[in-house]
Amino acid sequence: MISRAIAILQQAGFDLTARELAEIIWLAVHIEESEQSQQQPQQQSQQLNPPETQTQETPEIASSPQVTEPGAEISLPSAVLSSAKSPESREAIGIKVPAAVALRNSLALGRALRPLMRKIPSPIENILDEEATVYRIAQEKIWVPVLKPAPERWLELALVVEQSSSTAVWKQTITELQRLLKHHGAFRDVRTWELKVTETKAQLFPQNSTGAYSSTPYSPEVLIDSKGQRLILLVSDCISPAWRNKFIHPLLELWGRKGLMTILQLLPERLWERTALASEIPVQLHSLNPGVFNSQLIVETWDDDITDEIENTLQEDANKIKNPIPVPIVTLEPEPLLLWSRVIAGLGNVKTAGFKFSSEFSSVDGVEHSDTQQFTEHKQLNLTPAALVSRFRATASPLARRLAGLMAAAPVSLPVVQLIQQTLLPQSSQIHVAEVFMSGLLKPLTPIHQNTDADYIEYEFVEGIRELLLESVPVSKTISVIDNVSEFVAKRLGLSVREFEARLLVPASGGEDSVETKIRPFAQLKAQVLRQLGGEYARLADEIVTVHFKQGLALYKQGKLDEAITSYQKPLQIDPNNPIAHNHLGIALKNQGKLDEAIASYQRALQIDPNLANAHYNLGNALYDQGKLDEAIASYRKALQIDPNYANAHRNLGLALKDQGKLEEAIASYQRALQIYPNYPDAHNNLGNALKNQGKLDQAIASYRKALQMDPIYADVHFVLGNALSDQGKLDQAIASYQRALQIYPNYADAHNNLGIALKNQAKLDEAIASYRQALQIDPNYAYSHNNLGNALYDQGKLDQAIASYRQALQIDPNYPDAHNNLGIALRNQGKLDQAIASYQRALQIDPNYAKAHFNQGLALSDQGKLDQAIASYRQGLQIDPNDAKAHNNLGIALSDQGKLDQAIAELEIAVRLDPSSTLYRKNLENYKNEKKDF
Structure with missing residues (x-):
């Protein structure tokens, strides 16, 4: 046998x-x-197929529609490709479905590879030549073995898998292909590499024994074999940006001119026109010798008429494209694979399909490239959902169209798709899955990294697509998908179907329940699908919407804004016309500082329900934060038209009016808020601020004290109360208020600063300096405290330290006029008049109406004897502030020094009138009058 x-x-x-x-x-x-x-376990597994039952699921987060190119080209789902791991946005559902066989014709494929199984003598390994050894012993009586080269397979294989967003779709196919090639016996060695191509370089990452790819990159030249015995098989679907932008072409030329390489196209030939291959020149290739390099293959045109048309289109300037490299292309089908194998083996008059590629306009690994080229995802037209679905149905195969409709009734991940295939569409294959995933209808919800397990990647249909696909699916089929997926997931989570259904409607109270996080995506989608079915199904969908909304509120209260936003978006995908959900989504977005997005959510809520007062109020808050006061006021007034007793709206309207300088209207708004809600501490505080701005300090202080009666630990109110008391000269009480604010909030830098000011005004310079330093310890970039610290040090006569503090303030805020002015004063006191004048001039460049800087500049100019300039500075300052007695006195002195006694006396008379208590001014006036008499 x-x-x-x-x-x-x-x-x-x-x-x-x-x-x-x-x-x-x-x-x-x-x-x-x-x-x-x-045999027996197989029979048992067949019994595990879930029976059809009626269950529910829920939708994923909706986002902006994906855009695709015209003409139904295959496109990548937009994804984040990264070499580093990052936390996923939510817990993926770890379900594993026994995958259907991707290579259903593996035996036929193995037979098609037989022409490659030739052997050649090994250059390094020898074996015993039994016949020659026996002959030598018999003839020559020499008992020495005769060796001969061991036979070995003539080719080794480098299986290069292109990394792209679509790689996950082909995972099962690539895995089975690896297994087939490694165990077939046609190649003496099979190594797998991952290829990553960018605009400027191509990198290879070898696969290790665990199946993961190494993080160490290699140059593509590592695959060039000097003996010409390595076949490079590039596995790709030819739809990535690297193909569309021709960044991969130099790589094809490198491997094709120095070796033997072939493209293994994962898509069938009927789809090639929708890939980047549509822009290349199709040819037929054959060879009379085994293992010849691509550059030595015999090239024949596929169809002269078609080829001429393509070449005329591609080669408007024929001189720019020289010697395009021919590359065989083969699919995972027995007949074309057999023809290709025979061509590689040089077995006579057979031909295989191929394309001619040119790298004239691209660059990889050191070849110059154009800076104008951008390596971006393949751009797509901004098509409507209806247009996307119509295009897909017009170009996809019937099985792909049916599969897409069934997928629309379930959360989309590869295991779920495999479950749908096995239970409802067993005649479908991986090609049909690829048609759906690369149609532009889907987008990934989780980042895709280099070693991401494809089974854990979750996808979502572009907004509006799922509903359109479900319209063409019979209700019975939709329910079957829901039932099969629900029962399967329930079993994987250790729940009965009834428990699974209950958890959909009544989630666990603990927010960190791991089972709960896995159920949520199913609950979301189930609600969306059920709502579309109508009737009793729609009522169940409403219950699930309520669950998501309550989850969002709970997460918002916990400060988990990202999770809250996700929960608010889920009911909106189910019911896009839910104004309450839009409003609450806007609140969460505003708290993240995303004001434009928040405003859009509020406006959407108001489009649906124009009488939603809370949405008008929230819109006003977002507009106020953007500084759009007129629009904010209009929104607050609309809220109050709907609900005149909306205390918060009255109070915030007052804030906006106050910022516009309309203090009387602001006060009226605060008072109206307090009529509605007398125990409103914020409104009392804001009313106090407006009264203080009017100079009504007693009334302001009364308002602050009322606010503190309602909220004794309101640190901000203690602070502003201190400011009002300080303005009244009640420094002890002001200091007590600042200290109370600091007891409540020790890191209140403003309170430390203002406490320092009050202490300085009491001449407690050491304590003031300590307060300023405490403020600066909390906030080292607090320019005002640096300036105030400089003032206190100046009063202590520590001019160098004061100057250092002023300069520190100016490093933080170069346009701080007070610090420039104070620096000038300190420099003048050191006799550095030029530097002092420069500081005053800088202050006046920033604020030309800074009267004190004009006066101080006049003093420095007087010190330099530049009386005309000094007098001009005094006069400029007095035009701004004519009631400064000291400036009139100093101007009078300068005029007296010029001998202009009449003018000097006139200025001194003004000074005395402005400050009758000043003995200095009276004495100067008396002296000038006596001098005039003597003269």
């Missing part, structure tokens, strides 16, 4: 060694035993 088996194998073209024959016989025996032992 064994000899007969050997004869059959030899007739079939297999040249096997004795060891290989023994292994085949051993394997055949064990396979037979294994099949017998597995």
